[in-house]
Amino acid sequence: MDPSSMNSPELQNLLAQEKQKAMISEMISKLTSACWDKCITGSPGSKFSSSEANCLTNCAQRYMDMSLIIMKRLQQ
């Protein structure tokens, strides 16, 4: 393996990929936390009810819808 320079395009590219993955992981983490609070109101059971599971799915997707609206609005 060649010693790298911090400026090598290969390294920069790999770092950019890791940054993308990290941003996605963070989003999943934050959304899970927020949607858990919204959707899992009682004591945790041995499985999710279908309404709890649907709520979690809806929560994530509505968050994405909202995100789009906000971006569009801020671009006007």
Added chain:
Amino acid sequence: MDSFSLPSSGSPPKLSTDDIMTQLRTQLEQAYAEEFLETVRGKCFDKCITKPGSSLSGSESSCISRCIDRYMEATGIIGKALFNQRH
């Protein structure tokens, strides 16, 4: 996550790109695991330990166990929901 440590010494060894990326990924995984643990601790404490007694009751312990499983399941559901999005 704000800093990543690289080995430091009097004359720093030259690290290959592979070495740097391996260290980065390892440290990222550790940071995520810690963050996940911290979140689960908070959520399950809120849900399961409503009136702290002088020891953990059986129902508190089973609540905690279910809570951990459900939180991991919720993480999977959210991940899937984000990537099955239709606009």
